[in-house]
Amino acid sequence: MTPLANQQRALQTAILSDVAPAGLLAGPDAARRFSIYADAYRARLAAALRDNYPVLHRVLGDEDFDALARAYLHAHPSVAPSIRWFGGALADFVQATPDALPHPALVDLIRLEWAMRAAFDAEDAPPMGFATLAALPPDRWPALRLRLHPSVSRLALEWAVEPLWQALAPLEDGQSPEQEPPPPEPHVHGLIAWRQGLTPCWRSVEALEGHLLAALAGGAAFADLCTLAADAGEEAAAHQVAGLLRRWVDEGLLQACDALMSTP
Incomplete structure (x- = not known):
């Protein structure tokens, strides 16, 4: 593996674990630059979650939905090659975390929205x-x-x-x-x-x-x-x-x- 590939792998691991890589980024502003990468990664996944659950987003509003997205990402890091499938365990997550939603019925709304997205992407x-x-x-x-x-x-x-x-x-x-x-x-x-x-x-x-x-x-x-x-x-x-x-x-x-x- 080339030095560049090693650096990329180390940066990926650091972003996924949200721990700034020691010595990977040089300069006095290394921590700030790392946070840009990490914040962009989390923001992109939060946007993918909003795209998969647009009605839930409208119910919760931006602030509460983003808080849910952060909590979900911490408990269920993205593992699929496509972020289209990020959020597949959201119903199970909120069911196991009663305080994550303001109303228990929203668990069923999550199930409905995921089923609709899955129907669209199902094989022909x-x-x-x-x-x-x-x-x-x-x-x-x-x-x-x-x-x-x-x-x-x-x-x-x-x-x-x-x-x-x-x-x-x-x-x-x-x-x-x-x-x-x-x-x-x-x-x-x-x-x-x-x-x-x-x-x-x-x-x-x-x-x-x-x-x-x-x-x-x-x-x-x-x-x-x-x-x-x-x-x-x-x-x-x-x-x-x-x-x-x-x-x-x-x-x-x-x-x-x-x-x-x-x-x-």
């Missing part, structure tokens, strides 16, 4: 078309196994944070809502986030649909989904599951995969 895969299912012979339906689109995330939320997101997400930086959104109410429910084309989407899901999506993600066949619906007390369980299946296809929640259409 062709969505399943209804014609594929319509062409399937009736005797193949019981063993039918489907796959969720790679952009789909399933969330279990404890607060109704969707109205807060709807009120603040469309705003530009520095813009205030016409009416202050009310604090979120407690509400245990499920939510899914996914991508349609290039547009991230989300919607809340009822308990039955949430159970069926979890089973589908676990490899359940169509017959298994019908059994789950029947056990939940649903009349005409197969009809209920077929209706949800049609909705999932229409929304692009399922991935096209001919191999999964085959009977095991």
